[in-house]
Amino acid sequence: MAVVQFSEEKLNKVKEIIARYPEGKQKSALIPVLHLAQEEFGGWLSAETMDYVAGILQITPIEVYEVATFYSMFNLKPVGKYLFEVCQTGPCMVSGSDQIIDYIKNKLGIGVGETTPDGMFTLKTVECLGACGYAPMMQLGKHFREHLTPAKVDEIIAECRAKAN
Amino acid sequence: MGRKLLLDKAHIEGIRYYDTYRANGGYAAAEKALKSMGAEAVVEEVKKSGLRGRGGAGFPTGLKWSFIAKPEGVPRYLVCNADESEPGTFKDRYLMEFIPHLLVEGLLISSFALGANRAYIYIRGEYAWIPDILEQAIAEAKNKGWLGKNILGTGYDLEIFVQRGAGAYICGEETALLESLEGKRGNPRIKPPFPAVKGLWGCPTVVNNVETIAAVVPIINIGGDEYIKFGIGKSTGTKLISACGNINKPGVYEIEMNISVEEFIYSDEYCGGIKGGKRLKACIPGGSSVPVLPANLLLKTAKGETRMMTYESLNDGGFATGSMLGSGGFIVMDEDQCIVRNTLTFARFYHHESCGQCSPCREGTGWMKKVLHNIEYGKGKMSDIDLLWDIQRKIEGNTICPLGDAAAWPVAAAIRHFRDEFEWHVKHPDEALTRNFGLAHYADPLPAPAPAAV
Numbered sequence: 162m163a164v165v166q167f168s169e170e171k172l173n174k175v176k177e178i179i180a181r182y183p184e185g186k187q188k189s190a191l192i193p194v195l196h197l198a199q200e201e202f203g204g205w206l207s208a209e210t211m212d213y214v215a216g217i218l219q220i221t222p223i224e225v226y227e228v229a230t231f232y233s234m235f236n237l238k239p240v241g242k243y244l245f246e247v248c249q250t251g252p253c254m255v256s257g258s259d260q261i262i263d264y265i266k267n268k269l270g271i272g273v274g275e276t277t278p279d280g281m282f283t284l285k286t287v288e289c290l291g292a293c294g295y296a297p298m299m300q301l302g303k304h305f306r307e308h309l310t311p312a313k314v315d316e317i318i319a320e321c322r323a324k325a326n
Numbered sequence: 327m328g329r330k331l332l333l334d335k336a337h338i339e340g341i342r343y344y345d346t347y348r349a350n351g352g353y354a355a356a357e358k359a360l361k362s363m364g365a366e367a368v369v370e371e372v373k374k375s376g377l378r379g380r381g382g383a384g385f386p387t388g389l390k391w392s393f394i395a396k397p398e399g400v401p402r403y404l405v406c407n408a409d410e411s412e413p414g415t416f417k418d419r420y421l422m423e424f425i426p427h428l429l430v431e432g433l434l435i436s437s438f439a440l441g442a443n444r445a446y447i448y449i450r451g452e453y454a455w456i457p458d459i460l461e462q463a464i465a466e467a468k469n470k471g472w473l474g475k476n477i478l479g480t481g482y483d484l485e486i487f488v489q490r491g492a493g494a495y496i497c498g499e500e501t502a503l504l505e506s507l508e509g510k511r512g513n514p515r516i517k518p519p520f521p522a523v524k525g526l527w528g529c530p531t532v533v534n535n536v537e538t539i540a541a542v543v544p545i546i547n548i549g550g551d552e553y554i555k556f557g558i559g560k561s562t563g564t565k566l567i568s569a570c571g572n573i574n575k576p577g578v579y580e581i582e583m584n585i586s587v588e589e590f591i592y593s594d595e596y597c598g599g600i601k602g603g604k605r606l607k608a609c610i611p612g613g614s615s616v617p618v619l620p621a622n623l624l625l626k627t628a629k630g631e632t633r634m635m636t637y638e639s640l641n642d643g644g645f646a647t648g649s650m651l652g653s654g655g656f657i658v659m660d661e662d663q664c665i666v667r668n669t670l671t672f673a674r675f676y677h678h679e680s681c682g683q684c685s686p687c688r689e690g691t692g693w694m695k696k697v698l699h700n701i702e703y704g705k706g707k708m709s710d711i712d713l714l715w716d717i718q719r720k721i722e723g724n725t726i727c728p729l730g731d732a733a734a735w736p737v738a739a740a741i742r743h744f745r746d747e748f749e750w751h752v753k754h755p756d757e758a759l760t761r762n763f764g765l766a767h768y769a770d771p772l773p774a775p776a777p778a779a780v
Contacts, residue, residue: 181487191509231511232492250413251671252570288675289413294576303454
């Protein structure tokens with residue numbers, strides 16, 4: 162397993178984040194730094210990663226664990242290279258999100274919360290992401306994919322496969 | 327065409343960038359506030375405008391500002407609540423994405439009025455691409471001397487920072503937001519003390535919604551007296567409405583608060599009617615937390631008056647026959663939608679989002695989800711409907727923060743107005759799995775109100 166260690170560039174980014182808060186309030190940097198760590202260290206937060214973040218911010222590991230377990234965007238288990246987070250709350254539901262979730266399940270041959278055997282895709286259902294007018298939708302990495310249809314889902318899957326190769 | 331104050335320039339190409347924003351009158355309000363008005367006059371102007379919090383609660387903004395404590399030598403903070411997470415609501419996203427400088431300018435004026443030298447924009451983590459847009463706008467503004475030290479030579483300093491959350495609806499509650507900004511779990515605080523006295527890092531803090539802060543810009547530009555000419559009564563100014571569900575034109579609309587609900591749904595200027603020529607069954611006019619109304623009570627009040635898109639009219643009849651303007655998350659359901667299933671998704675949402683501090687909310691939301699699941703999937707009993715009613719009643723008012731109420735109200739309203747549909751699910755378990763109850767009588771004209779007893 163790779164050593165958990167930010168690059169010089171990322172460490173500078175951490176310093177820049179800490180500088181946003183008054184002296185001694187570096188704990189406020191925890192959520193932004195956890196986002197950074199999750200991006201850097203394989204898309205999820207291992208105990209090792211969380212301990213590392215605690216060290217950088219000079220807080221106790223438990224302070225990191227309690228935050229990491231509270232917020233739904235932090236993954237505490239490994240996920241596939243591409244994480245499909247499909248919204249299933251009311252406004253998406255009335256616009257057909259159930260059918261989209263079923264379609265993705267069939268297409269990828271996995272259930273919700275599962276990862277394809279090749280480690281490529283993970284399917285997760287999430288609660289309202291604030292794209293209700295453009296439903297059904299999902300989050301993929303940093304961006305939203307909206308107005309989903311089965312054809313669009315096919316395109317996204319093909320796009321991910323092409324990018325991975 | 328309705329007049330606009332926030333999105334009037336949203337269509338201009340390049341308005342996201344400083345030069346275009348400035349060339350179209352941007353930062354004129356900031357200049358006016360800092361150079362010729364002074365902090366107290368800004369607060370007075372906002373009070374005069376009647377501006378009410380646009381995040382959902384509708385509390386008068388000027389009044390909220392006037393509560394901020396000013397102990398000597400203690401910093402004050404302005405925190406912008408961009409944690410937009412109420413199902414049906416996506417208006418702030420639009421504003422931040424398309425006219426970020428309107429928010430930056432609003433933050434400058436508001437921070438100046440409050441005497442805050444640091445402001446934070448706390449944005450929901452899922453809007454992962456928007457911090458880049460905001461940070462670019464902040465950098466541009468700073469470069470042009472609108473942020474930083476000694477702004478416009480007035481001696482006033484301000485820095486604005488953007489902080490991303492990480493997926494928690496509860497962080498839209500202002501004290502949970504402050505906890506999160508301090509690097510903790512988003513557990514709401516017990517009030518008092520209110521943030522105006524003890525907020526971020528124990529210092530006096532005002533938390534305002536994105537749209538509220540943006541609205542300060544036109545208020546300073548045109549003056550509070552002009553602002554109240556938009557809208558009706560205590561619903562002054564314009565409101566962003568994010569419309570979604572089964573309509574022809576979902577999206578974000580800026581309305582003057584003087585149009586009817588019917589016009590908003592059916593006119594081509596706004597939602598453009600129900601998709602596929604279907605009929606309207608129900609609507610949740612202000613985000614998932616506010617009571618759902620059947621078509622007949624949505625378009626007209628119980629008194630037979632036209633229902634308007636204002637705080638007061640949407641609330642006409644209280645929760646017995648009315649709803650709320652809330653956050654402006656306008657969710658429309660057509661005749662094919664199932665109220666039980668929709669209510670189930672909300673119960674699941676609130677169960678997922680409960681922070682877990684208060685037992686009535688933590689346990690109650692889970693029970694509501696289970697009972698609704700049983701009813702929706704044809705395994706419910708008649709007594710389950712009363713059980714649901716009982717659970718929601720025991721959550722409401724018994725929690726530290728309003729998430730408990732927000733979870734209880736949609737369930738209460740669904741049973742209050744759509745009890746027939748719940749009963750139908752119980753009586754026809756096989757059909758409940760294969761078809762929906764449909765429109766039934768929910769769009770029928772209401773009986774004329776009984777004449778007053780003599």
